[in-house]
Amino acid sequence: MIKIENLSINLAEFSLKDISLSIARGEYFALLGPTGAGKTVLLEAMVGLVPVESGKILVDGRDVSDLAPEKRGIGIVYQDSCLFPHMTVLENIRYGLHFKKIDGNETKNRLNRLLNQLELNQLTKRMTINLSGGELQRVALARALMVNPAVLLLDEPLSALDPNFRGEIQSLLHKLHQDTDTTFLMVTHDFNEVLSLAGRAAVMNHGSIEQVGDVSEIFQKPRSSFVADFVGMKNIFPVNYQGTSARLGNIELELGRNGKDSEGYLAIRPEDIVISKEKLSSSIRNSFKGIVLKILKQGFHYEITLKAGGIIFTALVTKSALFELGLKEGKPAYLSFKATAIHTF
Amino acid sequence: MIKIENLSINLAEFSLKDISLSIARGEYFALLGPTGAGKTVLLEAMVGLVPVESGKILVDGRDVSDLAPEKRGIGIVYQDSCLFPHMTVLENIRYGLHFKKIDGNETKNRLNRLLNQLELNQLTKRMTINLSGGELQRVALARALMVNPAVLLLDEPLSALDPNFRGEIQSLLHKLHQDTDTTFLMVTHDFNEVLSLAGRAAVMNHGSIEQVGDVSEIFQKPRSSFVADFVGMKNIFPVNYQGTSARLGNIELELGRNGKDSEGYLAIRPEDIVISKEKLSSSIRNSFKGIVLKILKQGFHYEITLKAGGIIFTALVTKSALFELGLKEGKPAYLSFKATAIHTF
Amino acid sequence: MAFILVPLIRMMTAPSFEGLKGAAKDRDVIKAIWLSIYTAGLASLIAFLFGTPFAYLLARKNFPGKKLVESIVDLPIVIPHPVVGIAILGVVGKNCWFGKILYEMGIRMMGSVAGIVTVLTFVGMPFYINTVKNGFESISPRLENVSRSLGASLISTFFRITFPLAGRSILVGIIMCCARCISEFGAVVIVAYHPMIAPVLIYERFEAYGLKYSQPVAVLLVLICLILFLFLRILSMPKKKKI
């Protein structure tokens, strides 16, 4: 378990303001945010490399804010793996044992388990210079887990890897996390990694935390326009709320609940917008006629830009839907979305 | 148009073997491959920074293999944008005009068009040190397109950007490419970019080209196990062919066509495998009963590992399909795929 | 720290203000210091003219034997100073063909300004070349690649991109070279005891009149060195920003 209470840090280039965060034992937590948001500074403060100005860091209930890095029980894996180049793979993995009194049998078991899980049995005698990116990162993981830290910090552990190695290390991370009671805290840029691995997440911006919560909550219910923008919520509009409805350009949206104050923002994920040729008669409360402005291929999907009531919406559809509906630029189409798909903030 | 004929290069660290490639005028072409495949060396050979050992490079039919870089009409945009730090944004963009005789009016029009398209009007007087990553890359694009090159090489143009800027620059690239007749050749790691932007692509490995073709062809019909592996084709199996069927473990697959020689490989994309509770009665030729081994969250999808006839298959399903079918680890399920979804090589 | 500072501070504060004023008015002292600056400046100019293209070559091109060439460039740093003087005398002396040619052209090295400048260029050149080479290396070759892909020739690229960006390094290199030249004594004293550069004058005073009488001149010379050095530090300070 790691708990951060009102942490503030002032460096020349960065500062963290009043960070509070609580991560349960054994959780897999993701820390998101744009470059320069302060994610790395926060990690370094946890490890003990950056002096804390005010606030506390607690590991398993023990205040470690003033302890030396080696006494905190927090491990770290960097994106560039940082293996010790003058040691073999095995020496790297066993490095932490020089400084910890651990029972010999336990050590042996853990070493064997890690070597097996991370498929490092063939590599133990190699020097690190001869390893591939994926191998380097596997050794770094084994080295960090060998001392059984309470918390393991992962600083973009997959970003330096070729995309075809990423999947492999990603499933390893998943497996390793399930097999230990170590708390994992991962900084990443890749939403796919977050969605695949993490249970909860926090989004940082300008040295403070914008939102903490379940991963699905962050992606589906962003609480600020920054988070919405950051997680790729494309349809964000300023609106005037009136009771359970909201006025947006020429159209009136049904919220199915009371809106915020009189003014605010609302957001709809492109995936949540249904496109059709005829007006849908269903439980969907909001359905509007519009014109298709643009059709753009986006990976395996198509991004459709529509204009309805003076407002430009973005929707995401599959290829088959595109053809079945015969969507064409300049042609009319209906767009519909459930009241529950509208996020207000 | 750019055409490469039997190009070979020998450097101390890298070598390219007998590369041939033809890219039509105005095409958007993507060059894929793992780190160290020789993509960057190939780009540098085109620009003229690496001496060619044998073979030719033709730009619009003109042999440029022995020309100095400045005479080839090939522009380049690097991932780190490489703006000249001692010049303003406008001076950077206009830099190429010092060396080219272009009609004043044409210059003016092109400059205005680029400034508008790339939304750089507000930035012209700024020094490059004060720009954000996305702005830097927009200036680099404007600078390269200002001299209207026959070919523009893009060396991972989006990889240094924050994910939320990537989409923006990606749509700009799409727009810019449509508005000029310049041939775009992009090196990238990101399949999403390839699928969104490029029409055709090539996959490189160990200094040679493994496959060239339409993007959809490369992803759906990889011609070698390397390409299949690289583009993420998960189900790749060695098989024995017998006429129009193939023997794979304990199961017999219907190909609907004659297989290769007696032995070979086949591949099936995880998205092409349909999972069901009952055997499907439909036009699908191959349907087998198996057991669900593992269910892994993969972004917005779920990756299902099944075992059927001693063979382990991977399938990708949506969350709703997972719940509707009530898939659970250890429970039986049917997996089916069309004969046309089987790729043989 | 203290080990370096104490002797210097002690020396700077030892001579009385009167003594300093006296030294500053002494025509011999002024002449010697001026000659030191003048010859060091000339040597730096020569280093700039010939060293810049050479440094660029070393920074950008890989060729077989490059390590050897770099080693040769560094040689003057490790050769004992009097040996440098002796080596140069060996070439320009009258019993070498090269010395004979010079003699017939009316150029005399032994005991002349030309001789001093030659010696100083010899000892200062490596400092210039290494500094400027590092400067060129810190400029991404991609900037030059982009410039060429935009239509600029190799020479245009050098003058429009590389040279302006390396400006600070070149200035630092010149100052480094200058500082090294002003501090040189052992090599010059062999080739040219007269005309007297400042370090030789200080040595002569020390030998002839003792510590006390050499100190004021030493302080004056150190002040000049410190000013040069301050320049160097100020210039190299804001270099931290990435190019």
Place this chain on the structure above:
Amino acid sequence: MAFILVPLIRMMTAPSFEGLKGAAKDRDVIKAIWLSIYTAGLASLIAFLFGTPFAYLLARKNFPGKKLVESIVDLPIVIPHPVVGIAILGVVGKNCWFGKILYEMGIRMMGSVAGIVTVLTFVGMPFYINTVKNGFESISPRLENVSRSLGASLISTFFRITFPLAGRSILVGIIMCCARCISEFGAVVIVAYHPMIAPVLIYERFEAYGLKYSQPVAVLLVLICLILFLFLRILSMPKKKKI
């Protein structure tokens, strides 16, 4: 290139083999060269002991006034050599309190091996500190961070990670310092004309008997420098591999 090479080659080939053999048998020459090596080695040892922690501090910590400290470390490079000698004499001389203490302890600097070593340490120290500082800087602090997060204390981390990885830089630093010390003349000649180190001997021979008689000794000394230098180059060669 030619400018650097020709004088050296000319000098190396000028003396006959007989002359060299004669010089190599001359007891004064052997004593002087041995003293040069011995004092340079001692100075390098001092630089290693005191300079290593100092270099580590400069490489890893940021503190206000760091630039100033770095400037002071570099000072001996730009101070004219005879001035260095004069400055040190000023402190250890009998009319300074420090010199008096030394005198009462029976340590004499003027004209002694201790004096020579002090001077050489003064001129060699910056070369050692700068080289080793660069070496430490090229080791990613993340390696040390990882080591500490695995339970190693600051000191364990230094001896298990930093020191072994900086080993090559430290060796190069020692050789650089040594080479600089062997080449020094101007500062030593002020503090200690006797006992004679090799450059002083060369100078004396040159003054007393002329160019021809100084060359053989010069060649011997240069050979030693070249061997040191060769070591330096060989050591710094395979450094290209990334850490």
